[in-house]
Amino acid sequence: MNRKKIINQATSYTTKLLRNRFGKGPEAVSIYLCEQCIVLHLKNFLSPVEKFLLSQEKEQAFRYTRELIMKSMLPELRNFLTQQLDLKVVDLYYDWGMYNASGVIVGLLDYDLYSQSEDYKGKEQLHEYIMKATTELQKPPTWIDSWWINSKTLFILRKGTTILLEKELISMGYEHMLRMTKGKIEKALLEQETNLEPLFNKKIADLYVDWSFENDHSMIMYTFEE
Template structure:
């Protein structure tokens, strides 16, 4: 990693921590920024406010997720502007998710169009890629349908990003048209992350790595979805 890239990542990490602390009253203890253009993945650890801890103890996960969604929507324009100034990345898509029981989270930005991303990712090889794509395809098919396209990138040895395109079926599209996008996302998140966690051991064998966290988010208007696997590679 060159010096300028490392400096940009440190500046972004510091800014993200400060921004979230101002917005939520408590920022993450650790912020890890990984850039592999056209992707940026920001992993947050120990990120849960005192109020959220109380709500979590009372199993009010939906309340926490709803509040965070509202806050994040207000922060994303500022985040995109900062990333453009400090990394030169013009973020077109932005995703985020939380694993509240682990007090962790992830923010993902993608700066380019599908053709560029697909072409770049086809060249990205890592152990277990084909088997992982098959497993993701099966999970997608059980819940909605097989994706039109799956591509993935090992951002670094601890961060694996998977992008799916073309997963919505007619009922999902109709729910979005009727204004039930948030409900659809909650249902998708619960179902898909349950499948991901149930298959955790299988994924770990495929990747030859312990999985610390799994995140998922969707952009229904683009009919796209991302998974992020945070790994602890085997020695």
């Protein structure tokens, strides 16, 4: 299947799926496809109930509700990407930019994980920033790579950061709380320890993080303004 057809079908399916599950679909879904991953970037995606929860500072309730829906929805999305679009998805990640009503769903594709992607200006410095920020919260990554999906979207993939305490919390059923707390802290550390705007001469629009605890992989994704 050609690239344009994959993007068109994925856009249509994702919009309908989100509308059916959440009661309201995003205003727009932009889909980016490269060798390593497919990115579904959701814009203006916030229902009236979710707006109310956030206005009442009920972030935990907001995240818990979305977590439940996403957990039930992701297998269906993965099946569509794999069976209908013939994309070999090995992992799915997602995160929300709550206060600007954005979100991302990322499907990591079956590519040669340990073949480093091509170099770009600032890559080595970026990895140093990420290593420093990561080490303050968890184990230093055993492996890290990054690539530009397009001129506005930078993706970072890490492996081997999960610590023993986190594994125990997950086994005790606290994965949701761990994910929410860790996400908040890591975003704060990334904002504190990285200085990407002068490095890439671009203004950051959003930052997303997520973990595949089962595979001990984690993603960071930056979007930049035009």
